[in-house]
Amino acid sequence: AKTQAVVTISKSRHKLVTKFDAAARRSSNRAEHLENAAQIMKAGVLRVGGVLLMPESLMLQDKKMVGSTMIFKAESIEAVRTLVERDIYYTSGVWDLERLVILPFIAATPLP
Numbered sequence: 001a002k003t004q005a006v007v008t009i010s011k012s013r014h015k016l017v018t019k020f021d022a023a024a025r026r027s028s029n030r031a032e033h034l035e036n037a038a039q040i041m042k043a044g045v046l047r048v049g050g051v052l053l054m055p056e057s058l059m060l061q062d063k064k065m066v067g068s069t070m071i072f073k074a075e076s077i078e079a080v081r082t083l084v085e086r087d088i089y090y091t092s093g094v095w096d097l098e099r100l101v102i103l104p105f106i107a108a109t110p111l112p
Contacts, residue, residue, distance in 0.1 A: 002073050022094040026065070029088040036087055040072075045083065047071045047111045068095065071111065077102055 040046040049070040057064035068089070072080045080102055089095050 002075060022096075023065070025092050026089065026094045029092050029094065032088045033094075040083060045072055045074050047073055071105060071107075077104065 037046055037049055041049075050068070051063075051065050052067035052069060054064035054066055070084075072083065074080045074083070084090055084100065084102070087095075090097065
């Protein structure tokens with residue numbers, strides 16, 4: 001059976017965090033990041049991915065990004081970690097690696 005895992009990196013203590021100065025690196029590496037994500041989604045491994053925002057920036061044109069969240073369906077947590085560590089956002093320093101969290105995940109509702 002495959003393992004579902006959620007990955008979060010965020011500026012808060014409990015999400016997948018981007019470094020405070022990561023905006024320029026995020027922008028310059030976005031195309032490669034999205035291309036990689038599309039390939040992993042096509043393989044059925046990445047189920048959901050997206051950016052975390054500061055709540056006060058939600059209605060603004062210039063959104064304040066503070067992290068990322070992804071849900072994977074993979075062979076193991078280690079396989080998910082490998083995918084994350086190969087991502088350009090990981091290798092270029094967009095994500096705050098000290099706040100990377102990968103946890104098993106069981107969905108209560110259907111995933112796309």
